[in-house]
Amino acid sequence: MNIVSAEVVVCSPGRNFVTLLVTTDDGLVGVGDATLNGRELAVASYLQDHIAPLLVGRDAQAIEGTWQYFYRGAYWRRGPVTMAAIAAVDVALWDIKAQAAGMPLYQxxxxxxxxxxxxxxxxxxxxxxxxxxxxxxxxxxxxxxxxxxxxxxxxxxxxxxxxxxxxxxxxxxxxxxxxxxxxxxxxxxxxxxxxxxxxxxxxxxxxxxxxxxxxxxxxxxxxxxxxxxxxxxxxxxxxxxxxxxxxxxxxxxxxxxxxxxxxxxxxxxxxxxxxxxxxxxxxxxxxxxxxxxxxxxxxxxxxxxxxxxxxxxxxxxxxxxxxxxxxxxxxxxxxxxxxxxxxxxxxxxxxxxxxxxxxxxxxxxxxxxRAGLGVVFDQSAAAKHPYKQAYLPVNRLRDGTVHDW
Incomplete structure (x- = not known):
């Protein structure tokens, strides 16, 4: 079972979300969440520009190997952007595997x-x-x-x-x-x-x-x-x-x-x-x-x-x-x-x-x-809710010093 496409969708039905859709040659579609609050487009770019091209042609069943490939293979490890992107791929592949098995993921x-x-x-x-x-x-x-x-x-x-x-x-x-x-x-x-x-x-x-x-x-x-x-x-x-x-x-x-x-x-x-x-x-x-x-x-x-x-x-x-x-x-x-x-x-x-x-x-x-993760993503509905630039607040002390938020 090979991956034939990996698509990144950014939408804002009330707030911004980044979603990865991975499709296999068997027609299964796995979904992953890559949302990083206030920095959504950074993860979307990481996925679209760097990971998606490397997913096409890979074995969708090889979850552990794919995880290690994107974690160790990139040299630049960890960090919220990298790990959110890897998470989206990983969740989508587990979704596909559980769908193929005909059982909910927890099984x-x-x-x-x-x-x-x-x-x-x-x-x-x-x-x-x-x-x-x-x-x-x-x-x-x-x-x-x-x-x-x-x-x-x-x-x-x-x-x-x-x-x-x-x-x-x-x-x-x-x-x-x-x-x-x-x-x-x-x-x-x-x-x-x-x-x-x-x-x-x-x-x-x-x-x-x-x-x-x-x-x-x-x-x-x-x-x-x-x-x-x-x-x-x-x-x-x-x-x-x-x-x-x-x-x-x-x-x-x-x-x-x-x-x-x-x-x-x-x-x-x-x-x-x-x-x-x-x-x-x-x-x-x-x-x-x-x-x-x-x-x-x-x-x-x-x-x-x-x-x-x-x-x-x-x-x-x-x-x-x-x-x-x-x-x-x-x-x-x-x-x-x-x-x-x-x-x-x-x-x-x-x-x-x-x-x-x-x-x-x-x-x-x-x-x-439901078989798999149990979530179906509606791309046509997502298209009605385009991305909106948004930021988390910045926190300051009373004297104006930037503080932890």
Whole structure:
């Protein structure tokens, strides 16, 4: 079974997505997600100009060999652009293999390890009262685990906060020629977040799992202080508490708090975890299928993590297309190291382009029983939603210094 074409499609049904379609001489079409939020065209070019010409004529069944060919053969290894491109190829080939076998992808990955896939939802508000309303909505949808983000006095508008009451913030990347800019002050944040957790716990009790994303904005000792201050409210985790590049900084955080830690959203290979996992400096791996080399790449990371009782929590907001989410779900249901799946609902227009086989109900997913990945990409519908230039925000301290976003 040989590859006869590889086509890259960039579309924007509510937000920008990069999709790879790989077609075989048997007429099977595999789909892969290559979306890199705010840098979509860089991956599209990498695929179209450098990878697609080398795919034509290759054996579509040779997934491992193809993965190594594009990872080792390019000399320039790793990095988000390279690994997102490799991920798209890898997922498309797994999709083809499972279609050819006539079974859903998770069956090729070893079958079920669990009955359902637990997910956590996103709740946000410009203040605590609005956040509580959002948490209540997530509970009504069946979530028993919720990420809570709230506006911080003096930090306007704040990470993960919609500017419109009651409307989910589907996409932090804003269309336009330049990024928007936000302001950040760690002192006001550290004083306010414990009050947020105290209020949410008082209203919703101890049974609801609460997660919080710091988004790399604290120094190690500030992150340690945050973890220690939140221990009475037993968070499910704190995510990305400090910059991801300095892995040894997590030792400082770990020494000062027992709150579980999640990291890896910006990581794109097993190499990124060579210190964090063996030293057990984190509890959850946050890498996405789309950004870490596909099904093959993420499974390698999770196999390594499982040795140290570290679990998966695949990145899954709206900058992951339904293709990337579907691939995550097939891993989630089959891999022993699964922990929880992030889920932020796509806009309805997304499903005009992506016909999905997975399902969600009462806080849990099923990957579906369609052969392959279970996602069909409608090119004619995609053509109605052309690319729109968009950037993630830039973050600055109060004095104007560019800070981690």
């Amino acid at each position: 090729l990955l070893g079958g079920r390890s669990r009955e359902t896939i637990r997910a956590y939802g996103h709740a946000h508000g410009r203040d605590i009262a609005e956040l509580a309303d959002s948490v209540r909505e997530r509970k009504e949808q069946g979530f028993d685990a919720v990420r809570v983000q709230v506006g911080i006095p003096g930090n306007d508008p704040g990470y993960g906060i919609s500017g419109t009451p009651g409307k989910p913030r589907y996409e932090p990347a804003i269309a336009g020629p330049r990024p928007t800019e936000e302001r950040w002050d760690a002192g006001s944040y550290l004083r306010f977040i414990p009050k947020v957790f105290e209020n949410i716990r008082q209203e919703f009790g101890d049974e609801l799992d609460l997660l919080h994303d710091v988004h790399h904005r604290l120094t190690p000792i500030e992150a340690a202080r945050l973890g220690k201050s939140l221990e009475p409210y037993h968070p499910f985790w704190l995510e990305d508490v400090t910059v991801a590049e300095n892995q040894q900084s997590m030792r400082t955080v770990r020494e000062h708090t027992t709150v579980p830690l999640a990291m890896g959203e910006t990581y794109n290979s097993l190499v990124d975890y060579l210190q964090l996992i063996p030293e057990q400096l984190i509890d959850y791996v946050r890498s996405a299928v789309t950004h870490s080399g596909g099904v093959t790449g993420l499974r390698r990371i999770l196999d390594f993590a499982a040795v140290y009782q570290i679990r998966s929590a695949a990145h899954g907001p709206t900058d992951i297309s339904p293709i990337g989410l579907a691939a995550s779900l097939h891993i989630d249901v089959s891999h022993h190291a699964f922990g929880i799946q992030e889920y932020m609902q796509h806009e309805e227009t997304v499903f005009d382009v992506f016909d999905v086989g997975y399902s969600f109900d009462r806080g849990a997913f099923q990957p579906g029983e």
